[in-house]
Amino acid sequence: MNDRSESALMTVAEAVADGSPVDWERAAKDREAMASRLANLKAIALLASTSRALAEDIDDTFATRDLGSMPADPSSASLPESWGRLRILGRLGQGSFGDVFRAFDPDLEREVALKLRRPTGAGTDHEGDRFINEARRLAKVKHPNVLVVHGVDRLDGQVGIWCEFIKGKTLEQWLREHGPLGAQEAALIGADLCRALAAVHRAGLVHRDVKSANVMREEGGRIVLMDFGCVGERIAAGGANPSGFVYGTPLYMAPEQLNGARPAPAADIYSLGVLLYHLATGAHPIEAGSFDELLYKHQHGEFVPLRDRRPELPGEFIGVTERALSPRPEDRYASVGRMERALLGRPEPVPPPWPVLRIAVGLTLVMVVAILAQWPRVRPWFASLRSESTRATPIFGSPTRVIPESQGEHAPSTSSTNAAVIPLTASASLYRGFGAARERLLPGARVRVGDQLTMEIQGSRSMYVYILNEDSEGKVFTLFPLRGVVPTNPLPGGVPLTLPGRLGNRPHTWAVSSAGGTESLIALASVEPLTALEQELTHIPEAQLGQEPTYTQISAAGVRALRGIGRLEAAPDPGGSNGSRLSEALGQLSRSVEKRSDLWVWQVQLENPKD
Amino acid sequence: MLLVHARGGDRRAANELLRRYLPRLSAWAHGRLPARGRDLLDTKDLVQVTLIRAFNRLEAFEPRREGAFLAYLRQILFNEIRQSLRRAVRRPSHQSLPDDLQDAGPSPLETVLGLEKLAAYEAGLMKLTEEQREAVLLRVEMGFSYLEIADAIESPSPNAARMLVVRGLARLAELMDERP
Numbered sequence: 001m002n003d004r005s006e007s008a009l010m011t012v013a014e015a016v017a018d019g020s021p022v023d024w025e026r027a028a029k030d031r032e033a034m035a036s037r038l039a040n041l042k043a044i045a046l047l048a049s050t051s052r053a054l055a056e057d058i059d060d061t062f063a064t065r066d067l068g069s070m071p072a073d074p075s076s077a078s079l080p081e082s083w084g085r086l087r088i089l090g091r092l093g094q095g096s097f098g099d100v101f102r103a104f105d106p107d108l109e110r111e112v113a114l115k116l117r118r119p120t121g122a123g124t125d126h127e128g129d130r131f132i133n134e135a136r137r138l139a140k141v142k143h144p145n146v147l148v149v150h151g152v153d154r155l156d157g158q159v160g161i162w163c164e165f166i167k168g169k170t171l172e173q174w175l176r177e178h179g180p181l182g183a184q185e186a187a188l189i190g191a192d193l194c195r196a197l198a199a200v201h202r203a204g205l206v207h208r209d210v211k212s213a214n215v216m217r218e219e220g221g222r223i224v225l226m227d228f229g230c231v232g233e234r235i236a237a238g239g240a241n242p243s244g245f246v247y248g249t250p251l252y253m254a255p256e257q258l259n260g261a262r263p264a265p266a267a268d269i270y271s272l273g274v275l276l277y278h279l280a281t282g283a284h285p286i287e288a289g290s291f292d293e294l295l296y297k298h299q300h301g302e303f304v305p306l307r308d309r310r311p312e313l314p315g316e317f318i319g320v321t322e323r324a325l326s327p328r329p330e331d332r333y334a335s336v337g338r339m340e341r342a343l344l345g346r347p348e349p350v351p352p353p354w355p356v357l358r359i360a361v362g363l364t365l366v367m368v369v370a371i372l373a374q375w376p377r378v379r380p381w382f383a384s385l386r387s388e389s390t391r392a393t394p395i396f397g398s399p400t401r402v403i404p405e406s407q408g409e410h411a412p413s414t415s416s417t418n419a420a421v422i423p424l425t426a427s428a429s430l431y432r433g434f435g436a437a438r439e440r441l442l443p444g445a446r447v448r449v450g451d452q453l454t455m456e457i458q459g460s461r462s463m464y465v466y467i468l469n470e471d472s473e474g475k476v477f478t479l480f481p482l483r484g485v486v487p488t489n490p491l492p493g494g495v496p497l498t499l500p501g502r503l504g505n506r507p508h509t510w511a512v513s514s515a516g517g518t519e520s521l522i523a524l525a526s527v528e529p530l531t532a533l534e535q536e537l538t539h540i541p542e543a544q545l546g547q548e549p550t551y552t553q554i555s556a557a558g559v560r561a562l563r564g565i566g567r568l569e570a571a572p573d574p575g576g577s578n579g580s581r582l583s584e585a586l587g588q589l590s591r592s593v594e595k596r597s598d599l600w601v602w603q604v605q606l607e608n609p610k611d
Numbered sequence: 612m613l614l615v616h617a618r619g620g621d622r623r624a625a626n627e628l629l630r631r632y633l634p635r636l637s638a639w640a641h642g643r644l645p646a647r648g649r650d651l652l653d654t655k656d657l658v659q660v661t662l663i664r665a666f667n668r669l670e671a672f673e674p675r676r677e678g679a680f681l682a683y684l685r686q687i688l689f690n691e692i693r694q695s696l697r698r699a700v701r702r703p704s705h706q707s708l709p710d711d712l713q714d715a716g717p718s719p720l721e722t723v724l725g726l727e728k729l730a731a732y733e734a735g736l737m738k739l740t741e742e743q744r745e746a747v748l749l750r751v752e753m754g755f756s757y758l759e760i761a762d763a764i765e766s767p768s769p770n771a772a773r774m775l776v777v778r779g780l781a782r783l784a785e786l787m788d789e790r791p
Contacts, residue, residue, distance in 0.1 A: 010777065010778075010781055014777050017750065017773060017776045017777045018773070036788055037784040037785060038784075040731070040732075040784040040787040041784045044751055044780060044783065044784070046723055047720060047724060047729075047751055047752070048750070048751045048754075050719060050724075051638065051639065051720075051753070051754060052754055054639075055634070055635065055638035055754055294723065
């Protein structure tokens with residue numbers, strides 16, 4: 001090794017030893033020759049941060065467990081009588097960062113938890129200064145779901161922080177003892193943590209280590225976010241990564257955080273997503289055999305879909321959790337407040353005047369029925385429909401389908417009825433609002449969150465109608481038919497009908513509940529039931545009409561995986577250039593059915609831009 | 612010095628040492644045992660049993676300083692975990708082990724670093740000088756402050772301990788590339 005590269009390595013080694021920030025990407029670029037040794041140092045740095053995280057897990061169990069089984073002597077000389085004005089009552093635990101004591105604060109007249117930090121001994125105690133400053137800022141965060149910090153001080157060079165004394169268990173302990181939680185319980189805990197983090201973020205702080213071992217469930221059920229007040233090294237001010245070590249647990253860390261980016265609220269949202277996933281399954285979304293694999297999977301959203309781990313979970317919960325796990329910060333919730341709203345199933349702040357059948361139009365929506373996972377099943381059906389138009393083979397699963405290509409050219413082959421030979425023509429219009437105030441939407445019209453949509457459709461004859469929605473990501477949802485809603489297929493001809501229709505004799509609408517790009521609304525009408533399509537639709541979870549809607553959302557990676565599993569596509573094609581998108585397939589289909597009198601296809605694109 | 616008392620059979624000193632080392636060594640073992648479904652308390656039990664055994668063998672070992680003693684305990688624990696995992700594979704019903712070692716998955720550290728890097732790290736660590744090895748593992752694995760390291764390895768100052776860690780890390784990064 002030459003001198004220059006040796007000194008370069010020493011610089012990084014110093015940073016790793018001290019826990020100062022290292023810009024790994026730049027360091028690797030500048031010193032390509034050193035790449036391998038840098039990778040080794042990076043591995044050591046990770047080993048160090050993982051060891052710290054594990055030590056905290058241990059600390060937690062020590063803090064709450066009866067220490068009687070330990071060979072400790074309670075009268076040990078190492079137990080101080082007091083620290084400042086605080087009277088030490090006993091030792092709660094001893095961890096890698098220092099000791100935690102149960103203490104009595106005579107001023108506040110209450111018990112507190114006192115954590116005394118070990119002196120670092122490395123000259124000026126910068127870390128101690130930062131610890132004190134940030135604990136002071138944290139003490140200003142007042143929220144019922146945030147650990148109350150009573151005070152921080154330095155006595156004889158030793159920094160101590162005293163906080164609320166909580167009797168309870170961490171969520172990690174709870175999980176180990178009771179197993180995974182139900183979606184509702186997990187969502188309520190998640191909502192509490194959203195509120196806690198909102199208070200933290202408003203104070204200009206980022207927690208950076210949201211995980212099950214850092215959340216207490218107090219006896220009585222209160223959820224308390226902790227372990228930033230008492231482990232000050234991990235408090236992040238708005239500025240640079242304060243003490244260098246990549247704090248936090250790699251399994252919980254957002255990809256940008258793993259890369260050493262400045263801490264931001266979006267990283268807390270990601271960690272909260274991991275926590276929700278963990279609470280519901282006991283597992284972590286990303287598991288890997290090496291750090292590079294871990295980072296790659298975090299960066300590409302390659303987690304095991306929640307649905308695969310627990311098929312019975314409500315789609316709404318899965319949707320919120322997996323959105324929080326988006327690799328790109330901008331794809332996650334814009335704030336913890338928004339995430340809380342979604343967790344509580346309140347995505348739409350304006351209460352609608354009518355009972356609303358919420359549909360998914362957009363990225364993160366509340367949606368009634370999701371068939372996005374079913375597109376692989378539906379696609380061959382469309383393919384068969386296209387091929388049918390040229391090969392004239394039965395496609396609708398009905399052996400008696402007899403439709404003339406043009407009137408009078410064909411005789412019905414079997415069991416035809418008069419109705420069967422009346423050519424189908426139809427017209428449809430999409431409206432925003434309802435009643436006299438409704439406004440017709442033309443192709444390309446803009447819709448926004450809160451809009452309530454209806455479709456008026458009129459056919460020349462009795463017909464089977466199917467209405468689908470495809471969003472800009474290629475996710476598909478059924479809008480009609482819906483169980484429990486009248487009218488039902490077949491719809492009568494000759495009269496205008498407003499869809500989705502009535503539920504319990506009350507008119508319903510589709511409500512746009514979030515934004516995101518371009519939406520395709522596709523309506524199909526057919527003389528005979530499209531049985532193949534209907535069969536596919538039976539695989540789709542039913543909407544719970546009249547109740548708070550649930551929705552299903554699967555990540556793009558999940559959709560690609562599903563497409564691949566069915567061997568229905570040779571290769572994942574998220575771009576959809578070969579017609580893998582429903583709307584594109586429909587475009588080709590509608591051209592091919594122009595001359596047909598048994599099938600009518602109508603498609604309209606709507607713009608649904610984000611704010 | 613506590614260590615001297617412990618070797619002299621002072622039970623209270625031994626208890627104090629155990630109390631001091633148990634959290635850190637438990638965390639250390641936690642990182643090296645399969646993560647799947649295992650209770651932390653099981654880890655601590657394993658560590659505690661191992662440490663008590665180590666204390667009973669103290670007569671056979673003459674650590675010159677606390678750092679060497681901790682490195683010694685670490686090595687005993689390392690061997691114990693390796694043997695436990697082997698036993699678990701060979702004899703699934705082995706009584707003294709947590710049941711879930713039977714379907715041993717990767718440990719947290721294996722998950723994060725990968726088997727290969729972790730093995731290279733261990734091999735490299737063993738090739739450092741004794742003093743460097745103690746300094747590095749106390750800093751990296753046990754989270755000791757420089758002041759604590761200076762105490763443990765009887766280094767003249769925290770800054771001297773820091774330089775020892777830094778040089779040890781740089782050397783270790785080189786050694787990790789060497790074939791075993």
